[in-house]
Amino acid sequence: MALTDETPVTARSTDPLGTVIPSTVPTHWYNLAADLPEPVPPHLHPGTREPLGPEDLAPLFPAALIAQEVSTERYVEIPQTVREIYALWRPSPLIRAARLERAIGTQARIYYKYEGVSPVGSHKPNTAVAQAYYNAVEGITRLTTETGAGQWGASLSMACALLGLTCEVWQVRASYDAKPYRRFQMETYGSVCHPSPSDLTEAGRAILAEHPDTTGSLGMAISEAVEAAVKDPGAHYSLGSVLNHVMLHQSVIGQEVLVQLADAGERQADTVFGCAGGGSNLAGLTFPLIGQNLRDGTTTRVVACEPAACPSLTQGEYRYDHGDVAGLTPLLKMHTLGKDFVPPSIHAGGLRYHGMAPMVSHAVNLGLMEAVAVDQDTAFAAGVEFARAEGIIPAPESTHAVAAALAHARSVTEPEVVVIGLSGNGVLDLPAYSSYV
């Protein structure tokens, strides 16, 4: 049928609504690859060990995300529909932690960038919305993914609900059992959530045959979600961290920080702390600041804060490894504890990943950022201290950054600007706090 003026046009879920977007919502994502002194090592084909071509990734990702994965453009325009959704919670606040400063008696001026204001309570929707959008535009109807604590699964579930996709999530068994509320959140958005390893995939069945009592890991759950996507031509896979395009989408965090610090009258952040699981909130917060260091000569110091129980940056090897346990994903050059490493089931489920994003690993290797490991009790003690001074209960993941920042702030002898990445809130993690306090 030819379209005429009278033909009713059905709006697609990816069409902009035409709502007014505040000018403070970023218009572009920032790509550190444009400013790096050496290029990020390419991802390799697991069979040939040759750099991946776009056709290798096509079964898993839409063309736009594959292009972003290898892009070296400094700025990538954010689609209008994605900006409209971002406007629900962006710009997220940068808050001066004045009570915390007083409580610990520091000379540092401490700020925290709070991503817990998103509808699901973490930074993860910054990329979930972008990924769901590009998949929907390409005609994909179903996304599969893994999740640890459930923050990512809930984020992708929300994004899929808003953009008209169905979503199936494999959640690491330890978190599936211990953290049912995020599963309820996913189900409320219309997703299906399975404990991983499950008997629904070959990868899951093989793992269960060898380790029937395993608590699961992100690497196992990734294998299951990838396999499910590859077997369904209408489906794609979506990853909540690690890949370059995820780092790109999260750059809205750090770009806002640059503007907000300037508005607060600060010349630069002196030391920035971000927790690191797969590396996405850390990259999002700090890559725009590292870019400014490289281009404009600022001297911001960046500290990646990882759990002592899963110390990929401080203890892992920097080499090519698979992103998952079954070896289905491309080979990524990263700091890794080995794809078969099963971390102990710590409360910060989102930090239980054997590897680290290639871009973060590369930045550490180039000396553009440092890394520290924080043990769970120290992290929770800092989370409680933060909650009692500032009112916000940090996500267990975020407490790792808080702990390292507090130790630093207590030791400074001159005034300086400290920024903490508060990647999420812990209101659905209260059983973890209750076992600590």
Ligand SMILES: Cc1ncc(COP(=O)(O)O)c(C=O)c1O
């Ligand atoms: C609140 C929060 N912070 C941090 C992370 C760690 O992930 P990434 O290193 O990709 O930011 C997670 C992962 O689920 C999370 O939920």
